[in-house]
Amino acid sequence: MYTYSEFDEAFVRERVAQFRGQVERRVDGSLTEDEFKPLRLMNGLYLQLHAYMLRVAIPYGTLNPDQMRQLAMIAERWDRGYGHFTTRQNIQYNWPKLADVPDMLDALADVGMHAIQTSGNTIRNVTADHFAGAAADELLDPRPVAELLRQWSTDHPEFQFLPRKFKIAVTGAPNDRAVVKSHDIGLQMVERDGETGVQVIVGGGLGRTPMIGKVVREFLPLEDLLPYCEAIVSVWNLIGRRDNKYKARIKITVHEHGIDEIRRMVEERFAEIRPGFTGVDQQLLAELTGAFAPPAFKTAPTDAYEAARAADPVFRAWADTNLAAHKAEGYAIVTVSLKAHGATPGDASAEQMRLLADLAERFGHQELRISHEQNVILPHVHKADLPELHAALKSAGLATANIGLVSDIIACPGMDYCALATARSIPIAQEIATRIDELKIEHEVGHMKIKISGCINACGHHHVGHIGILGLDRAGVENYQITLGGDGTETASIGERAGPGFPAEGVVPAIERLIFAYLDVRESADETFLQAYRRLGPDPFKAALYPADDKGRANAA
Amino acid sequence: MSRKFTPKVVTANALLEGDAVWLTADDRWSTDMREAELLEDEAEAQVRLVFAASQPDRVVGPYLADAVAGPDGPEPTHFREVFRTLGPSNYFHGKQADESAEAAR
Numbered sequence: 001m002y003t004y005s006e007f008d009e010a011f012v013r014e015r016v017a018q019f020r021g022q023v024e025r026r027v028d029g030s031l032t033e034d035e036f037k038p039l040r041l042m043n044g045l046y047l048q049l050h051a052y053m054l055r056v057a058i059p060y061g062t063l064n065p066d067q068m069r070q071l072a073m074i075a076e077r078w079d080r081g082y083g084h085f086t087t088r089q090n091i092q093y094n095w096p097k098l099a100d101v102p103d104m105l106d107a108l109a110d111v112g113m114h115a116i117q118t119s120g121n122t123i124r125n126v127t128a129d130h131f132a133g134a135a136a137d138e139l140l141d142p143r144p145v146a147e148l149l150r151q152w153s154t155d156h157p158e159f160q161f162l163p164r165k166f167k168i169a170v171t172g173a174p175n176d177r178a179v180v181k182s183h184d185i186g187l188q189m190v191e192r193d194g195e196t197g198v199q200v201i202v203g204g205g206l207g208r209t210p211m212i213g214k215v216v217r218e219f220l221p222l223e224d225l226l227p228y229c230e231a232i233v234s235v236w237n238l239i240g241r242r243d244n245k246y247k248a249r250i251k252i253t254v255h256e257h258g259i260d261e262i263r264r265m266v267e268e269r270f271a272e273i274r275p276g277f278t279g280v281d282q283q284l285l286a287e288l289t290g291a292f293a294p295p296a297f298k299t300a301p302t303d304a305y306e307a308a309r310a311a312d313p314v315f316r317a318w319a320d321t322n323l324a325a326h327k328a329e330g331y332a333i334v335t336v337s338l339k340a341h342g343a344t345p346g347d348a349s350a351e352q353m354r355l356l357a358d359l360a361e362r363f364g365h366q367e368l369r370i371s372h373e374q375n376v377i378l379p380h381v382h383k384a385d386l387p388e389l390h391a392a393l394k395s396a397g398l399a400t401a402n403i404g405l406v407s408d409i410i411a412c413p414g415m416d417y418c419a420l421a422t423a424r425s426i427p428i429a430q431e432i433a434t435r436i437d438e439l440k441i442e443h444e445v446g447h448m449k450i451k452i453s454g455c456i457n458a459c460g461h462h463h464v465g466h467i468g469i470l471g472l473d474r475a476g477v478e479n480y481q482i483t484l485g486g487d488g489t490e491t492a493s494i495g496e497r498a499g500p501g502f503p504a505e506g507v508v509p510a511i512e513r514l515i516f517a518y519l520d521v522r523e524s525a526d527e528t529f530l531q532a533y534r535r536l537g538p539d540p541f542k543a544a545l546y547p548a549d550d551k552g553r554a555n556a557a
Numbered sequence: 558m559s560r561k562f563t564p565k566v567v568t569a570n571a572l573l574e575g576d577a578v579w580l581t582a583d584d585r586w587s588t589d590m591r592e593a594e595l596l597e598d599e600a601e602a603q604v605r606l607v608f609a610a611s612q613p614d615r616v617v618g619p620y621l622a623d624a625v626a627g628p629d630g631p632e633p634t635h636f637r638e639v640f641r642t643l644g645p646s647n648y649f650h651g652k653q654a655d656e657s658a659e660a661a662r
Contacts, residue, residue: 029614050651052575098573344647416645426647476635
C-alpha cells in the first residue's frame with residue numbers, strides 16, 4: 001500500500017492547520033457563512049438536514065487496518081458510533097460538531113487520510129475497482145495509476161475552480177466493477193500487441209442527464225496518461241458551460257460539441273503539454289507500482305475450506321455469494337456485506353470496523369477495500385482461513401450472504417440526512433430487503449442490482465440499476481419512479497423509466513410484482529433479470545408493475 | 558396574481574451544532590419547532606427573515622418554511638420539515654432522541 005511521503009504529510013497537516021484557523025474565524029464572526037462555505041466544502045464539510053456531515057476520502061477504496069481502526073475511533077469520539085460508506089468509496093460521518101472537525105481531520109492525518117477535494121468543483125476522490133490487485137481477471141492493478149492521479153489532482157492549481165465537480169474512475173480488469181462508463185473520465189486498462197495501455201472514456205455521468213461515456217482514445221500508452229488526463233480537464237475547464245450548473249459537467253460538453261471535436265481539441269492540447277512531462281511522473285509511477293506490490297501469498301492446503309463447505313450449508317451459501325475469484329492459487333476475495341436485511345446500506349458500527357481491521361490483520365494481508373456498492377472487501381484471504389473468518393463475521397452480524405442479490409442494494413442517504421434530497425431512500429432499501437428475506441427467494445432470484453437515489457443527482461446510481469428507484473417530491477408527497485434495464489458494467493446502459501411513480505407504500509409491492517414476473521418469464525435460472533429484460537423488452541415488466549385490472553394504476557401518481 | 562400567503566416559521570441550522578432551529582417571538586433560536594413564532598403576515602415574515610439573516614454568528618441558511626398552528630405551537634406541513642423536527646428514520650438519533658432524553662429528565 002502507499003504510505004504518505006514527507007510531502008504528503010506536511011501538506012495534509014498544513015491544510016488541517018489552515019482549516020482550524022478558518023473554523024475559529026467563522027465561530028468568532030470574522031468570516032461570514034458565504035466566505036466560509038467554500039472553505040469548508042474544500043475540506044469535505046457539508047451542512048445537512050440535521051447536522052454537519054464530514055466526507056472523508058478513501059482513495060481507490062483502499063484501507064489498512066490502522067486506518068480502519070482510526071475511522072472507528074473517530075466515529076466513537078466525535079460522532080455517534082458509526083460511519084456510512086458511500087458510492088464513491090468515501091466514508092461519511094453524519095453528526096460532527098463544527099468545532100470538533102479540525103480535531104477529526106488531525107486524527108485522519110495521523111493515519112494518512114484526509115477529506116480534501118471530497119466536495120467542491122474540483123477533481124474528486126479517484127475511485128477504482130475494489131478487487132484491484134486481487135481479481136483473477138485483472139490485467140494490471142489500477143491503484144498505482146489512481147494514486148498518481150490523486151497526487152496530480154490534489155491542489156492542482158489549474159483545477160481548483162472547475163466548471164463543476166469532476167470524477168475519475170480506473171479499472172484494470174475487463175469486467176468493469178468501477179462503473180467507469182459513468183464517470184467524467186473512465187480509464188480501462190487494455191492490452192494491445194502485448195503492451196498494456198489505457199482506453200480513455202470521457203463524458204459519462206448519471207444525475208439529471210445520464211450519459212454513457214464515449215471512447216476518446218482507444219489505446220493510450222501508460223506514460224501518456226497524466227498529460228492526456230490533464231489535456232481533457234484543461235479543454236473542458238475552458239469550454240465547459242459555466243452559465244448553467246446543470247450543463248456544466250463534461251458529459252454535456254461532450255454531448256454539445258460531439259466526441260470527434262472533443263477528441264480533436266484534447267489531442268491538440270495533449271500535443272502542446274506532453275513535452276512538459278519529462279518523466280518525473282513515470283519515476284513516481286514506478287515507485288507507486290512498487291508500493292502496491294502484491295503481498296507474499298502463502299501456499300496451504302484448502303481441505304478445511306472444502307470440509308466446511310460440505311458440512312455447513314450456511315457457510316456454503318455465504319461462500320457461493322460472497323467470494324470472488326482471486327488471481328493467486330488457493331486464495332479468495334471476500335466481500336463482507338454491509339447490507340444485513342433491514343439494515344442501512346453502507347453503515348458500519350465502530351465495533352464492526354474494528355473487527356474488520358482485526359480480521360484483515362489475521363487473515364487478509366493487512367488490506368481492506370470499500371466498494372462503490374457500499375460493502376467492505378478483504379481482498380486476499382486464503383481459503384483455509386475462510387471458515388474461521390466466516391465465524392468471526394457471523395458473531396458481528398457481518399456474514400449476510402447476499403452479494404449481488406436483491407438485498408445488496410445501493411442507497412444514498414436520501415432525505416434522512418441529505419439537504420438536497422427530495423425523498424427518503426434508506427427506508428425503501430430496508431423494506432425491500434426485509435420483504436425479500438421474508439419471502440426467502442433471493443437466492444432463487446439470483447443476480448439483481450437494485451439502486452435507489454433520493455433525488456435526481458443520482459448518488460444511488462439508480463440509472464444503472466437493473467431496477468432503479470428514484471425518490472421525488474410530488475406535490476408534497478414522497479413518490480418513487482422505477483427505471484428498468486440499467487447496467488453499470490462493461491455492457492453499460494441507462495435504465496428506462498417504466499411509467500408513473502409509486503407512493504412510498506406502493507414501492508415494495510411493485511418490486512415484488514416485478515421479481516415474480518421475472519421468475520415467470522426467465523428461460524432458466526441462469527438467465528438474469530437484466531438478460532431477461534434485454535431479451536423481452538419492457539412490456540412483461542411494465543405489465544407486472546401496472547396491472548390494468550387492479551388498483552395499481554390508480555395508486556400510481 | 559401572486560399566490561395567497563400561507564403561515565410560515567423562520568428556520569435555519571445552528572452554526573456550532575448544525576441542528577435545525579426555529580426563531581421564537583422573543584428572538585431566541587429554539588431546537589423545538591413548537592416554540593417558533595408563527596408568522597401569518599407576509600411583510601412581517603420578511604422582516605423576521607431579515608432579522609434572522611443578521612445573525613450569521615448563530616445560524617446558517619435561514620429560510621421561511623410553511624407551518625400551521627397546532628395545539629402546542631406551530632407544526633410543519635411538508636414532509637421535509639417534519640423530518641427536520643424528528644431526525645432520521647433509520648436510527649433513533651437527532652431531535653426525536655433529544656426530546657425523549659428531555660422527557661426522561
